Amino acid sequence: MSNISFLPRQLLPVENGSGDLKIMTYNTLAQSLIRRSRYPTNGNAVKWGPRSKALEEQIKAYSPDILALQEVDSASLSFWNAIMESMGLDGCFYCSPGKRHGLYLAWRKSLYQQHGKRTVTYDRSKLQIPRQVDTGNVGLLVSLKSTSSNAALPPLVLATTHLYWHPMASFERARQLHGLFEATQQFAKEVDGAPKLVVLGDFNFEPFDPPYLLARGLHLNDRATEILQKSTTHSDFGAAPPINLPEQPEVHVNARPPVPTLLDLENQSALEILQTAYAALNVQVVSAYGRYHEVHPENSGANxxxxxxxxxxxxxxxxxxxxxxxxxxxxxxxxxxIIHELLRIPEEAELGPMPNSLPRRALNPSDHFALLASVSWN
Incomplete structure (x- = not known):
């Protein structure tokens, strides 16, 4: 049996030169979410023993300077803290009350030290955009200042999140993303020295979906507009498991069940409300992997x-x-x-014959692939 716990992936060159930082995001697949009914062909690959070993080896192999993790089980927090310590990283964790998994942000201690921390609870957001359902989704933000020996590095504001899973909740995801951007820009104003802003994570939307297009200031075509409109009239968010997104609704003791509501848009369309809100932001988005088509066109898609x-x-x-x-x-x-390198995504043929859903031993210990960008600052 092979001792390789994951499929090694190369860094693909984008711009010449070497990066100052390697920035990585990874949904690690919470063990508390795994059910055999959802992973019927994955064998022992879904067990925490082999998965934890492969997750640790994979993250250490890519050795990021900035790391955002999603679906980190509260019960395994000591495991993750030990990994960070062994890699010379410091970090912090945040979990929405009542949930069993949460968000983790980490940074290299020799380069940065924590200056501040914020959390965002989207259900309690004071945004003018109405919400449809209580989701329990949150965001975690930290501000970092460079260490004295690395004074040339700019301060950073990091934000990570895991947005609402439901396939019919495009409007709610756009609302949550706007809330995270709003919190990030506000937090940045409290940090001296013109910090660089990095927002990374599992956003549960695709590059053709309304939240992505709104964030990048791109045109919403007929398909995106239809997705958005359907999401504002859908009211059954809690009745069925996801049909095309990976995370199931969770059941928690003493947790309040989702209470979906039809949106009262007060004679405004959902698109008008969101466009107005996003236009009012002081920031716009650059996507690191939006340049993936330049280095791996045969495995690239929308935008x-x-x-x-x-x-x-x-x-x-x-x-x-x-x-x-x-x-x-x-x-x-x-x-x-400046994007210098992007971590390659395996092609479909490399994932083996069907059924080949992740996680798989010697391939990938989560159903998500880690993303990593080597960057320097303009």
């Missing part, structure tokens, strides 16, 4: 992103992103970041 970052039985598509935010007052032609 230059990879064809998929998630590979499950019931869904294959792109849900994970590394976003950089730039201030709208900055020159249009100047991105905040």
């Amino acid at each position: 230059g992103e990879p064809r998929y970052t998630n590979w499950a039985d019931d869904f294959q598509g792109t849900l994970d992103y590394i976003f950089f935010l730039k201030w709208k007052h900055e020159p249009v032609e100047k991105d905040p970041v």
Whole structure:
């Protein structure tokens, strides 16, 4: 039996030169979410023993300087803390009350030290955009300042999240994403020295979906507009398991069940409400993997992103992103970041014969692929 616990992936060169930081995001697949009914052909690959070994080896092999994790089980927090310590990383964890898994942000201690921390609870957001359902989704933000020996590095504001899973909740995901961007830009104003803004995680939307298009300031075509409109009239968010997204609704003791409501848009269309809200933001989005088509065109899809970052039985598509935010007052032609390398996504043929849903031993220990970008700052 092979001792390889995961399929090694190469870094694909984008821009010349070497990056100052390697930035990684990874939905690690919470053990508390795994059910044999959802992973019927995955064998022992879904057990925590082999998965934890492969997750640790994989993250250490890519050795990120900045790391965002989603679906980190509270019960395994000591495992993750030990990994971070062994890699020279410091970090923090946040879990929505009543949930068994949450978000983890980490950074290399020799480069950065934590300056501040914020959390965002989308259900309690004071946004003017109405919400449809209580989701329990949250965001975690930290501000970092460089260590004295690395004073040339700019301060950072990092934000990670795992947005609502339901396939019919495009409007709610757009609302949550706007809330995260709003919190990030506000947090950045409290940090001295013009911090760079990095927002990364599992957003549960694809590159053709309304939240992605709104975030990047791209045109919403008829398909996206229809998705958005259907999401505002859908009211049955809690009745069925997801049909094309990977995370199931969770059952928690003493947790309040979702209470869906039809949106009262007060004579405004959902698109008008969202466009107005996004236009009012002071930041716009640059996607690191939006350049993936330049280095791996045969495995690229909408808007230059990879064809998929998630590979499950019931869904294959792109849900994970590394976003950089730039201030709208900055020159249009100047991105905040130079992308030097992007971690390659395996092609479908490399995943083996069907059934080949992830996780798989010697291939990938989660149903998501990690994303990593090597970058320097403009």
